Amino acid sequence: MSVPGALLEKLKARYGEPQRHYHTWDHITALKRHYHGMAESWHRPEPVLWALYWHDAIYDPTRTDNEELSDVRKEYAFVPEEAFRAGRARILKGLAERADIYFTEEGRARWDAQARRNLARSLSALTG
Structure with a gap:
């Protein structure tokens, strides 16, 4: 099962939000290259793919409960x-x-x- 097209478009819109400088759709595309390069390693590839897509779908750099490892200073300009x-x-x-x-x-x-x-x-x- 793959991610439905309408949902994928909503995700792309999220990753295109103006506060994002690293956590963008380009970041997801790069992760997908790794995902596909390791395809033979996945025991259950679908949950891994969904986690890849959703891991930064909601990203507010002013909060403390986002991914801790954002490495672009612009996202933490405040x-x-x-x-x-x-x-x-x-x-x-x-x-x-x-x-x-x-x-x-x-x-x-x-x-x-x-x-x-x-x-x-x-x-x-x-x-x-």
């Missing part, structure tokens, strides 16, 4: 720079300290090393 940098560094440090960033063997094999380099570079930039 947060003072010092507070943004401290909060962002705390989140990234927590990720970097995890034994596993990715929860699947394939994810760890494909992306862990690069993710750790990205985290180190971002932390360095945030903390000076």
Whole structure:
């Protein structure tokens, strides 16, 4: 079962809201490329696809219960720079300290090393 066309159009409209700079339809398209590239790994592909589509369907950068890892400063323009940098560094440090960033063997094999380099570079930039 795929996502019905009318629902898909509503989702695209959500991802096109003006406050979005990273959590856009381009973000979903990029995730779909990964999804299709790993298609043989999914035991139940439909729930994964639906989660991919809906994970940021409602996104208000002024709330604290959105996805914690938004990495575009424009979405948090209302947060003072010092507070943004401290909060962002705390989140990234927590990720970097995890034994596993990715929860699947394939994810760890494909992306862990690069993710750790990205985290180190971002932390360095945030903390000076």
